[in-house]
Amino acid sequence: MTDIPNLVTVSAPTSEDFRTVVADRVAAGATGDTVVRQPLWRLPDAVAASLRDSIALPAGAGWRVLRGALDDLPTPGPTPLRWSEVDAAGTARYDVALALLATVLGQPFGWAHQQAGRLVHNILPSPESANVQVGASSSVPLEWHTEDAFHPERADFLILACVRNPDEIGTRLAAVRDLGLSTQDIEVLMRPTLAITPDDSYGEWRTPITAIGMPTVWQRTDSLCVRYDPSYSTPVRDDQEFATVYGELAAGFDQCGFEVPLSPGDVVIVDNDVMVHGRVAFSARYDGTDRWLKRVLVRAPRERHPNESTEHGYHQRLVIPNFKGN
Numbered sequence: 001m002t003d004i005p006n007l008v009t010v011s012a013p014t015s016e017d018f019r020t021v022v023a024d025r026v027a028a029g030a031t032g033d034t035v036v037r038q039p040l041w042r043l044p045d046a047v048a049a050s051l052r053d054s055i056a057l058p059a060g061a062g063w064r065v066l067r068g069a070l071d072d073l074p075t076p077g078p079t080p081l082r083w084s085e086v087d088a089a090g091t092a093r094y095d096v097a098l099a100l101l102a103t104v105l106g107q108p109f110g111w112a113h114q115q116a117g118r119l120v121h122n123i124l125p126s127p128e129s130a131n132v133q134v135g136a137s138s139s140v141p142l143e144w145h146t147e148d149a150f151h152p153e154r155a156d157f158l159i160l161a162c163v164r165n166p167d168e169i170g171t172r173l174a175a176v177r178d179l180g181l182s183t184q185d186i187e188v189l190m191r192p193t194l195a196i197t198p199d200d201s202y203g204e205w206r207t208p209i210t211a212i213g214m215p216t217v218w219q220r221t222d223s224l225c226v227r228y229d230p231s232y233s234t235p236v237r238d239d240q241e242f243a244t245v246y247g248e249l250a251a252g253f254d255q256c257g258f259e260v261p262l263s264p265g266d267v268v269i270v271d272n273d274v275m276v277h278g279r280v281a282f283s284a285r286y287d288g289t290d291r292w293l294k295r296v297l298v299r300a301p302r303e304r305h306p307n308e309s310t311e312h313g314y315h316q317r318l319v320i321p322n323f324k325g326n
């Protein structure tokens with residue numbers, strides 16, 4: 001197992017209490033989709049409280065890895081070829097555990113037109129997506145991006161959990177503040193120059209919709225923030241100065257970014273406003289042993305650019321279970 005610098009370990013008795021809760025909920029019939037909808041299945045307050053310090057990102061930290069919460073789970077079976085072919089019963093403990101962990105951080109949600117509206121997504125290589133800029137790709141690097149950058153209600157936090165990663169394929173992270181942008185570059189990148197559309201993992205959004213220019217960076221009280229997905233971005237106006245500064249961002253993220261080599265049971269929590277993420281290219285085998293991550297999106301609304309309140313989000317609808325927080 002590779003050492004990870006920004007790591008926190010959930011140890012006993014919290015880890016044991018959590019695993020007991022997860023096992024009980026699964027035995028009662030809970031799934032990743034239903035466990036946060038049923039009040040009786042939610043995390044007991046004491047367990048949520050003892051997990052909170054491990055899960056919450058310290059001020060100024062854009063990410064952390066949590067280890068220990070998902071230990072000793074049953075083997076989930078071979079990695080399937082598509083998210084739609086996952087054996088839900090085989091990964092019920094992963095799904096329930098992640099959905100419950102997410103409630104400690106905020107409000108877990110899904111998208112109606114992504115992975116059938118499920119709360120816990122499966123990220124694994126699919127042959128038909130090998131070269132596409134989506135999580136199911138493999139033979140191309142997944143370029144730096146903000147998760148669901150196209151939408152004003154995108155996740156505040158992104159949770160990725162490792163089910164299997166025998167080749168130690170790195171998840172890449174980079175913080176916008178580490179780019180060392182000049183004041184002038186920041187002012188240029190604040191211009192609402194690019195329209196960002198939903199990525200190819202979404203269903204039918206490609207009806208004609210007015211393009212809305214979105215700033216690439218904005219300033220939150222405590223941090224410079226970013227909204228970035230060049231693979232799905234189109235200029236809404238001609239701005240050569242912007243194009244020059246924007247065109248240097250990918251190389252900048254390459255320089256200041258780093259890889260997190262997740263091992264089975266590791267959970268990485270990412271602040272989706274201050275960090276971008278990606279993945280290196282790899283050779284998928286499609287033989288049941290490929291890298292397999294679980295993903296949960298979490299809303300914990302903080303300050304965002306005021307213009308976002310007027311955006312249509314390409315009419316993509318969030319699926320939000322009736323959950324009021326732990």
Ligand SMILES: [Fe+2]
Nearest residue numbers: 145146147277
């Ligand atoms: Fe992503």
